[in-house]
Amino acid sequence: MSDHHAPQYVDSGLPQPYHLVRPSPWPIVTAFVAGLMMIGAAMAMHDVKLGEWPVGQHTFVLGLLGVLAGMFLWWRDIVHESVVEKVHNKITETGLRYGMALFIASEVMFFSAFFWAYWDTALFPKDAIGNIWPPANIQTFDPFDVPFIMTIILLLSGTTVTWAHHAAQQGDNKEIVKALTATCSLGLLFTLFQVYEYSHAHFGLKDGIYGATFFMATGFHGLHVIIGNIFLFVCLLRARKNHFTADRHFGLEAAAWYWHFVDVVWIFLFVSIYWYGAGGGH
Template sequence: MIKQHEQSHYFVPDPSRWPIIGSLALFCLGLGAAFAVNSMAVGKLGLLAGFAILFWMLFGWFGDVIRESLAGRYHGWEDHSFRWGMGWFIFSEVMFFAAFFGALFYVRTISVPELGNDLHKLLYPDFTPSWPLVTGPGMTAHYEAMEAWGLPAVNTLILLSSGATLTWAHWGLLAGKRRQLATGLGITVLLGASFLSLQMYEYAHAMREMGLSLASGAYGMTFFMLTGFHGLHVFLGAIMLSVMWLRVQRGHFSAEHHFAFEAAAWYWHFVDVVWLILFVFVYWL
């Protein structure tokens, strides 16, 4: 009877100050960005204040949720809502990357061949419709395309390994093996940091040695947009897993109640899958 009552009960939190604080953070970020693009000194201060308020809001709001969870206020319906919320969030991320992969597909299979037909040769007689593009209308600087079988292949192995260590950590949680859980999480975070370090080195090499930048035509634009946004997601995922590791050190999570860990794991596995697609269509093909 008690369990049935818990399933039918939905926890309603007290009024929170965090939404209005989040709105203030976004206002400062928008205003600061507007001032910054117009080369006004106050713009940097606005951006700094906006990010500081945003981090404060995230830390405080998630802290309230963690405390409510540890107090036993969440039951069946709350867990159901959290899972649906995380599922829709990841779906929005899928659509985000789908837009960029769609742009890459359009450029490679439609735009470039179209520019190379007989009619368009009247406009660009020296244009060669091949991918990756190394020359183009109005482009004077030569650049090289990034090879797949170097650092990108190493990073692929690193991310695949991180997915395996995270799954191993999850198995430890389900089996009540706290040391395995903490070790697997720690290794996963270190692998994520290694991925980001190698990607930063790859970017520096591409810009200095290969002449590749965002201004390097359609190839440079799609390459840096896709890999850059993916790197940002790896960074966010590593932060999420680091928080999970800290919570594990404090004795949080059990085999029955650990959705926060699962949510971070879903996100990390999503990042892994995106990288595999990215490696095939951006680096390899």
């Protein structure tokens, strides 16, 4: 009988044609700290304090650290199941593929909300902002200055992560290490440029609808770049341990899917917010 249909005995003692994961605390723990992070972000935006203590900012940081810890611990268990216990088969991989695809679909809906908020005001400016877009009191970024450099960096990282994926299809872990080193370096460079851009902004999150949509959309995209870079860095560490083969490399493939999604979102952000938002559509 092929491995695809071979029954595997799991903790329940019942034969199954696929791997059933053991009870894990990480899904509910990660969901809890992710909620804590979002509550902290909302509190920070409203300057919620206890006396002089910026409780919102600290709650956000605590939640973010919890999410990062949950990611590492959850991935650690999944990698152990695949590499050490070898309980992942083709059916398991199919389930992981569906899960990743649905996760990215949920992220599309997440960013759609920001684009909807932006375009609703950009196409139909309200009286409160003088019926013009961008608002007269906003000094926008030159789209062909730092934002254009950031676009080139992210597009280059898309080519290097594709290089890593092709190397994985050949089972060449040394080539994967080279490609992911380049990708992670470019991702870090993008983040540094975004920090530089934010530090030179002439408007803030509270400066009306333009500032709110700009920082919410680009800020959450920046957070996704950081998360994606961590995802790729984990794959880099795994490649150094020769975890990937020509037949078993979905962890890297999922990271590549996520990174390409981040690339596409940035292109929409560049055209919508940086180019059109700077008057490029007028």
